[in-house]
Amino acid sequence: MNGYQHGHRPRHGAAADTKQPEGCLTAAVRLPVRIVMFGLVLPVRMVWDGLVLVGRALRRGVLVPAGRALAWLWRTLVVAPASSLWRTVLAPVCRGVGIALVWTGKALFVWPWVALWRYVVAPAGRGVAAAVAFVVRVLIVAPLAWVYACLLTPLGHALLAALRGLGSWLSWLGRQLVLLPAVLLWRYVLAPVGRGVAAAAAWLWRWLVVAPVVGLYRWVLTPLGHAVVAVVRGTGAALAWLGRYLLVVPALALHRWVLAPFGRGVALVVREIAAALVIAWQVAGRVTVVVFRFLGRMAYLLLVAPFVGLWRYLLAPLGRALRDWLWRPLATAARAVGRTAGRGLRAAGRPVRDALRSARESMRATRAEIRRALWGSPRPEAQGVPRSKEREPLPQGSRVPWAPGSSARPRASRPSAGVPPGREDRR
Numbered sequence: 001m002n003g004y005q006h007g008h009r010p011r012h013g014a015a016a017d018t019k020q021p022e023g024c025l026t027a028a029v030r031l032p033v034r035i036v037m038f039g040l041v042l043p044v045r046m047v048w049d050g051l052v053l054v055g056r057a058l059r060r061g062v063l064v065p066a067g068r069a070l071a072w073l074w075r076t077l078v079v080a081p082a083s084s085l086w087r088t089v090l091a092p093v094c095r096g097v098g099i100a101l102v103w104t105g106k107a108l109f110v111w112p113w114v115a116l117w118r119y120v121v122a123p124a125g126r127g128v129a130a131a132v133a134f135v136v137r138v139l140i141v142a143p144l145a146w147v148y149a150c151l152l153t154p155l156g157h158a159l160l161a162a163l164r165g166l167g168s169w170l171s172w173l174g175r176q177l178v179l180l181p182a183v184l185l186w187r188y189v190l191a192p193v194g195r196g197v198a199a200a201a202a203w204l205w206r207w208l209v210v211a212p213v214v215g216l217y218r219w220v221l222t223p224l225g226h227a228v229v230a231v232v233r234g235t236g237a238a239l240a241w242l243g244r245y246l247l248v249v250p251a252l253a254l255h256r257w258v259l260a261p262f263g264r265g266v267a268l269v270v271r272e273i274a275a276a277l278v279i280a281w282q283v284a285g286r287v288t289v290v291v292f293r294f295l296g297r298m299a300y301l302l303l304v305a306p307f308v309g310l311w312r313y314l315l316a317p318l319g320r321a322l323r324d325w326l327w328r329p330l331a332t333a334a335r336a337v338g339r340t341a342g343r344g345l346r347a348a349g350r351p352v353r354d355a356l357r358s359a360r361e362s363m364r365a366t367r368a369e370i371r372r373a374l375w376g377s378p379r380p381e382a383q384g385v386p387r388s389k390e391r392e393p394l395p396q397g398s399r400v401p402w403a404p405g406s407s408a409r410p411r412a413s414r415p416s417a418g419v420p421p422g423r424e425d426r427r
Helices: 024-375
Strands: none
Touching: none
């Protein structure tokens, strides 16, 4: 605590106030306040740290394993069956239903209308359009073109020439009867009269309106405004003096000699209590760390260490001995017995496979004889056609090319000459 009293910076908390010198009252009050705060904060800090440790233990030992177990159950019991059901049942069914619905919709709503448009409506429309275009071109367009070229065009040219002559005569008449008299009237009558009227109106405006207004502003309104400004200034100065000595000076004195010292005292008390609370919380944390570390060590020595010693010095050596002297020899013997039994089973199954192969060859020969008896032998011109390799009898010990484990796949063979249509699949 001496380091805090001499103004040193705390190791884990807020810095001490070193901006201004502290009095003896502050130094005398600080130590009891910190002792009291430490006594009040220590139980709260121990309870808090205990709850934190319990929460961590619950999270590590209960909540996280339970969450993992629930996630594994969800994946195993819900997600995996649902995905398998969708992948193996629902998705193929939905794809098949979709394909059937699309094909049905096309067959009922698309293909009939497409065929109707392509083979009925479009040809009929093209024929009607060609007939209408021919009729319009012969009965309407050709007569109208002849009327325009032989009647309307000459008539329009003659009408345009007549209108041009009439327009030139009317423009000369309007210029002589309307425009020239109007220009003379404006130049020698209206313009002189307008200038005289404007000069008279300007003289009357100057001496009847502007001159009286200027005199009123200069000799009446300006002195009256100066007097009003002087009165307002004097009143403002008097009110400012009264406000200063009746309100501002007492308020400054109250703030300087009453409120400021009281505020500094309250701030000092609050700051000291906060600093004491922080320091007490840090010291209580150190104390709780020591206490819980001691309790944890005792619990380890009393509860965990015996089981660790039992496992390390008794169970583990016993398990290694059982593994090396019992389980490994038994496993080796079981593997040897299994290999011997497998070889025996394979050797016993070889005659069965040979018998099945002989039966298949007999069945092929019987089918060939039956086909030859029913449909006869191939024609002479088809004697040179090679026989399909798919129907030839297999040699001893060979496999079907498309059997499991082989890379080749079956390919469709050509129908042989002399075999009726629809009988190739029986060969």
